[in-house]
Amino acid sequence: MKVLIVGLGLIGGSYAEGLSKKGYEVYGIDQNEKPIQYAIEKGWIQDTLDSKVTIINKADIIILAIYPQAILEFLKDNQSNFKKGQLITDVCGVKSSFVNKATLLATPALYLSHHPMAGKEKIGIEFSDCSIFKKANFLITPLKNTPIEAIKILDQIARDLEFGKVSIMSPERHDEMIGFTSQLTHAIAVSLVNSDHDCDTVNFIGDSYRDLTRIAMINENLWSELFLENKTALLSHIESFEEQLDILKNALKTNDQIKLNELFKTSTQIRRKMEK
């Protein structure tokens, strides 16, 4: 199986590493020469003199590991090179805003989007590491008329990369949920860190602060796109969160220890179910 990875960053590189180790014939392209050389030296992608068009043409699967707005540009620029029987996919963290357009642009190739729920607070292929995928959630977001064969191919890729649970859902359901579990958490971590006005905080932190704020180290260009592309869902989740924080604040203001206990018991119950 020939796989072309477009965009050799942290995630693209990790796909290249993981898939090449499982015997896929992996090709890679990138705007820059450096990550390509890095991936070739690591043995993660083929060292080839073929042109970009030739590589695109011979790939069975094309994985777009690039920023949301770059996906449609890539599809437009290369539309004439796609062919029947190819599967094109992306790893983007939002879906609804572009998957219909992407599906049209990819024709006659099949388009099926997915989302690997793994990452690091680092940028660039030198931080790639396919072990981040181990047991992570893998989300596949077909449209109504996406053929089952396409889903099967992505499911196999998820297994080969050792992901955990594979879930299938609509792009809208994906964005709704990811607005909560991913974008809201990043919005909270960023706001918490930015409300730190003391230069000595580091001496007062424990693991809880470290864990809670790790994702405040954030790739600003990627995440501002993700936030804006999923604006409606994210705003609604921020508001639900604020309502809960208000309930807690009011319990505190009125010295309502019973209410505080109740809030803590509820959160403990909900969260305990999510332990691995």
Place this chain on the structure above:
Amino acid sequence: MKVLIVGLGLIGGSYAEGLSKKGYEVYGIDQNEKPIQYAIEKGWIQDTLDSKVTIINKADIIILAIYPQAILEFLKDNQSNFKKGQLITDVCGVKSSFVNKATLLATPALYLSHHPMAGKEKIGIEFSDCSIFKKANFLITPLKNTPIEAIKILDQIARDLEFGKVSIMSPERHDEMIGFTSQLTHAIAVSLVNSDHDCDTVNFIGDSYRDLTRIAMINENLWSELFLENKTALLSHIESFEEQLDILKNALKTNDQIKLNELFKTSTQIRRKMEK
């Protein structure tokens, strides 16, 4: 050096384990018989027939690893047994509300409060593990007239338990900072988890959600006391955090990608300095 640990829970048990391993002669008392037997079997505390009064009387250091409101009760109940040359301390997560009273009640023994910034989302001595202290922050909160000898003893305990940075500050400064790094983070994690209204969330989470919400599994009795005892500082930190979240929300509402990028860059810079 004879150490008495009052309250053999997760933290008290971890002190008993760590200090006994370093050659301290450790005694333990608890409301319940079970944790005492557990600690004796593990070899963490002495197996003795001495009465509680005798043990209190012969201890060089008494470490109170009990809930905030239980500290003053213990001191009142046992006031007549304290003697000159003893040091009494506690591991409580708030300080200002009781340390002046505790210092009076402990007389003629010295009282000096401290805060080990380590823990687990578990309750009970069976989860004790002194390795949680390794490299953690250790805060000592003397009053103006606390003798330097008392600080030196706690500093030595911190070293023997392999804590990292030891910082010395007033109880007020402690509570102000801990309201931010500890209580605010717990308030956020609880509110985030409680704003989850979907039964399928677990399939959509990555490590970021797991890390951010781990502390939503919370000992409700302990933490409602901590929140209420540090109410003013905590409310003010919640409000600063809400202001930052509002700034982010407004940038999102007005599609202000430049502002979002700026917020993300700031949080990345601040947080990166805290990496171990």
